[in-house]
Amino acid sequence: MKRIAACLLSLLAFNSFASELRMLTDNHPPLHFQQGNELVGFGVDVVRALAQQTGDTVQLQQVPLLRALHMASTEADTAVFTVLRNRERDERYQWVGPLLEVETALYAADNKQPPVSNLQQAESQGRIVVPRKWLAYDYLQKQGFNNLYGVETPEQMMRLLSLGRADFVVSDTLSYAALAREEGLSPSQLHYQMPLMKQGTYIAFSPRTDVAQVARWQQALEEMSKDGRLEKIRERWLADSKPN
Structure with a gap:
């Protein structure tokens, strides 16, 4: 009973931090692209899995990359995926990753x-x-x-x-x-x-997103990598993507 109670308290505390995040991405198949009325792809599946694990609600939106990066650099609770990380971008965002090396x-x-x-x-x-x-x-x-x-x-x-x-x-x-x-x-x-x-691909979070929330996403990604879920998503979308 004590263990169950502790788990329930932990879950309640965890969910108290959950919030809605606006997740922006561009058209870049097979990483993220529109299929009918739905956004799909490797990055989309990773983001949805991470949100499920952290308890956050995500609103996915397709936006041209440069506009998405600008929005994520200035607006709270906003992120862009999947983004290549370099020196110029490094200090403008909070980073979760790498999701994948490309x-x-x-x-x-x-x-x-x-x-x-x-x-x-x-x-x-x-x-x-x-x-x-x-x-x-x-x-x-x-x-x-x-x-x-x-x-x-x-x-x-x-x-x-x-x-x-x-x-x-x-x-x-x-x-x-x-x-x-x-x-x-x-x-x-x-x-x-x-x-x-x-380079590695990342999720770039706004500097105005809660630091602890970003840390939970990083922890969730590391757990996905350890238990094989990240690799299963990679195999689903990227197994046949090889140089010609």
Whole structure:
């Protein structure tokens, strides 16, 4: 009886901290994307599982990435998933993760040209199209590339590829196939060249979100990782996402 009473008291105390969180994300299959009227994907399943474990209510909303990041930097009880973490973003948010490590790579639209194995070759062999909001764009800019062509969305990037106006595109190895299919391309039309970045993906919480609440989400994620639930979600959505 004492053990049951202690568990009930713990549950009541836990639920007293629960609140509603606005969770923002963009379109990035298979991590998070719209299917009919519902948001689905790896990140969506992880967020829902974490909310269930912490007792929080979440309101999922699809928002362009830059707007979502701005909202999460200024508004209380707001977060963005899944986000790559870097030095510029680090102090602007509270972080839960990593959820997953992703590799961002360079893909060629034509397998007839010599393969690219270093950045010097990539700079000299044609136009590289990449969304300006992605960290990969900043990374290549800082390398001094003068053959970058920035676009607003990954959909625009793939559209230029389908029209023959891109020699190279950039994508993480988990998402390139889904992004290609959305624009009517076969994933086999994209040819993996070389890795550009490897980073963990995170949930970025507003600095105005309660610190203890963010800590509970981190603890819940660590428990999901230990008991295998995180891996099961990864296998459900990402098992077939491999470089071509």
